[in-house]
Amino acid sequence: MKNTKASKAITVIIIFVMIIIAGLIFFTYRNRILLADGGSAAPAAQSPPRGAQGTPGGAGQGGPGMAAGRNATAVRVAPVSRGTIEKYLVVNGDVIMRTQVSIFPTVGGKLTEIRLQPGDTVWKGQTVAMVDPSRPGEVYSQSPVVSTITGTILQAPVNPGDTVSVQTPIYLVGDPHSLVVETFIPERFATVIRRGLEAQTTFEAMSGEIFPASVDEVSPMLDPASRTLKIRLRFNREDPRIKAGMFVTLSLVTESATDILVIPREAVINTYGSWIVFVVGEDNRAERREITLGLENETLVEVTSGAVLGEKVVIAGQNFLTDKDPVRILD
Structure with missing residues (x-):
């Protein structure tokens, strides 16, 4: 018995919810039809939109005068000037050291003495080392090694006691x-x-x-x-x-x-393969100009045509401009 009463209660609740949903669907559909026919589900006591001067369709509310009331775009400008461009x-x-010379002995033998170290200054004709050319059973006087250049000792690749030949460099000398x-x-x-x-x-x-x-x-x-x-x-x-x-x-x-017309690099825009700038006239409107570039570096570009000396080009804010847009120049 209890189960029967519970089932009836659930059924009643479901029917009640379905009635509410159907009502919502009906009113939504009715409002859409009224709006499509030009009517309104809201009270009809609203006044028509008015312009800035109290007339319908004025410039302040999107009527024919809307273009005249467009807000000016804030920009920064720089003058076309004469200057110098260097490309790096x-x-x-x-x-x-462009000049580096190796010092060689004139005879082979045993190196008995070196008189200089890397970093020392050497003069042309100065004796820098001694070589003993003696052989077993033969005794000869020691032979001096003489510098052929004035400069600084860069390297000393041999040591006393080494056996050297006429092709062994004793020093590498450079001209500082x-x-x-x-x-x-x-x-x-x-x-x-x-x-x-x-x-x-x-x-x-x-x-x-x-x-x-x-x-x-x-x-x-x-x-x-x-x-x-x-x-x-x-x-x-x-x-x-x-x-x-x-x-x-x-x-x-x-x-x-030198002495060429230059503008800041940031003023130039590349669009579809052409270079353009926006020039601000006395009426504070931006004029779109196509220009021809010459030499350029990291900060400046040369203008060979499309702008003249003294004109103001937009260097910040130009990406939001179209031709003849009003602008407001920032300090």
Whole structure:
């Protein structure tokens, strides 16, 4: 009996829920029909939308005057000016001594004395070592080893007591005044490298300082294995802090132009293969211009056509602009 009463109660609840759902569906469908016919389920006492001057369809509410009331886009500008552009190639290299000479004995025998160590200064004609050419049963006077160059001892590969021949280097001597930077240029830049090109060199050991240099030697051929061109640069002034073996970073000026029209690089937009800028006129509207570019570097680009000296180009905010948009210039 109890089960029968519970079943009836559940049935009543289910029927009640279904009635509510059907009612909701009915009212939703009815409202959609009314809206589609231009009616409204809300009270009809609403007033029509009004414009800024109290007339229907005014500029303030999306009527015909909407374009005139468009908010101005905030932008930053920079003038088209005359300037200089230098294009750099940044590579690494090593400081080496261009002049390095090995000192050889004039006779073979036993090395009895060496008089200098690496780092010492040697003069041309100075005796730097002694060799005893004596053999068993024969006694000869010791023969001096004489330097053929003035410079600094770089290496002393032999020791007293060693047996040497006329082909054994006793010392390697370098000229500290012949320091150069040796580096290798990728093949794609080989055609712009020539003697006399200016460069700026920097060293980790002397952070913040710039040492000017210029290209002094250019190899007549590329290395077939690395496809690079070997060049050497000489320093414009000597500095005792620069030593052979130092690692150097150099910025090589490959192209340069002066007194040209330039604009900041960030002003230029590439669109479908064309370069454009937005120029702000006296009416504070942005005019879309197609320009032609010339030389460029990391911060500036040359404008060869499409803009004139003194015009203001947009350098920030231009990605939100279209032609003739009103703008507001920020300080």
